[in-house]
Amino acid sequence: MNKMPPKTSRNKRETFSSSKNNNASKDRWILSYADFITLLFAFFVALYSIAIQNAGNEKLISDTLEGVFDAVQKSVKPISIGEPTTNELQSDSLLEIDPAESEEVEEPKINAPDSSSQLFDQLSLLVENQLDEYNSTGLISLSEDQRWINVDLKSGLLFGAGEYELTNDAVAILIPVTSLLKQFQYPIIVEGHTDDLVINSSKYTTNWHLSSERASSVVDEMIFRGMTPELIAPIGFSNHQPQVRNTNEFAREQNRRVTLRISKVNGESVYDLLFK
Template sequence: MGDTPTRSSRRRRVIKSHPSSAPGRDRWVLSYADFITLLFAFFVALYSISLKNTGDEQRLKETLRGVFDAVQKSVKPINIGEPIVGEPKDVEVIDAKPIPAAVPTIEENTSSSVYALLSQVVENQFSGLHQAGQISVTESTDWVSLELKSGLLFGQGEYDLTNEAVALLMTIANVLKAYPSAILVEGNTDDLPVNSRRLISNWHLSSMRSSSVVDELIYRGVDPSMIAPIGFSSEQPKVRNTNDFARQQNRRVILRISKRNADNLHDYLFK
């Protein structure tokens, strides 16, 4: 009986000693985390000495900011490895024709004509279509003519532009905006009658096709006062409609671009 209080108090003293030491057990984790963070920042700083490419400094700032601020955000990755200076060795350089990044404006290239600009675009960007006879550029005394086969722009018997046609006309529109001039867009068909509930005749088809091209060019920035559609049906054939191949040559849209300056197409034609 006399020993019982002694053992109980001793047990209570042992139990009380554990909570007092518990908070200090995991304090090393914080120090270790700070050490790892600083170590990472140290290696990033060392790597920054070797950065030579433009834009690497900004990417380094973003990385360090993400480390020290502990903000969860997307950071552009830093390329690992030694930066390559100069051209790589033992690599065969293919002599390819450069594609112009942008069409020069008239102020930048006053000596160039719309014919030269269109020829350059066709040769550099649409050489395959040019060799296949799907697109061509010709020149006369007063006009520059860009001929596009209808199969390149429309489905059979249709007047809605295809996705490929839209991409093509976007490039052409850049040239036309750089060389503002009066433009006539001519639609031509073969001599076969139309087979569609939406169309009345080849006059309707040729007019709708030329109008679709004009609408797209205006949407891409061509001045609407300088352009107009016109349909010729089958009345202006390129060759005689004797077979399927000949008829395919006659189904076309032609952009007639005047070489003379004008304020608007109406005055150019009628005044």
């Protein structure tokens, strides 16, 4: 009697094939869902495009829609958002902007021949009227020579001991001073000075580092307040340019300072002043 071959192997193949087909059919919804999301995105882009047609973005709208439906671009070009105009565009020339016309109007620079003496007079009034409490205690002093106007700011007013971050008083002083100086076209060198004591800090290895950091902090604040970056630069002198001998603590307090040295010669930049 012939025995029938076992059906176990064939049954396994049929079961595996059926399971594979079922899994494939279960995942087909992902394709439909992706198509639906793409079309929905395109629909909202079209609605948004129609809403801003009056803003003069027709060419950009057309390019954006082509990129969405042709699936050529990897990302949609941004459309500028602004107040829609109520009047119709009279000509295409209105879309073109001359770079010279788009530049912001800068504050006028005072370049009169006697403007350096005018600046010194205005600084004197500023110190006398707004900063008198610091001037009367010797924390701020003003002087000039043939080439420079000097504004001395004591470090005890500007920084904490062994620090370079500006205090609140320092910021309050630099705001009106910068507001005045940025009206003139004079290069400014910001000097950092320390006393002769060996520095004891984990942040700095020498007084060179500390004096440079302090000068840089003042420059950063003045640029933040509107000073032209090309017209100002920091430099650290460590303890090598003292005002008085470092014989006691009072003398050392006088030597710990930041000095704004304002040139009396107009220039395009500090670099031109120093090296040309």
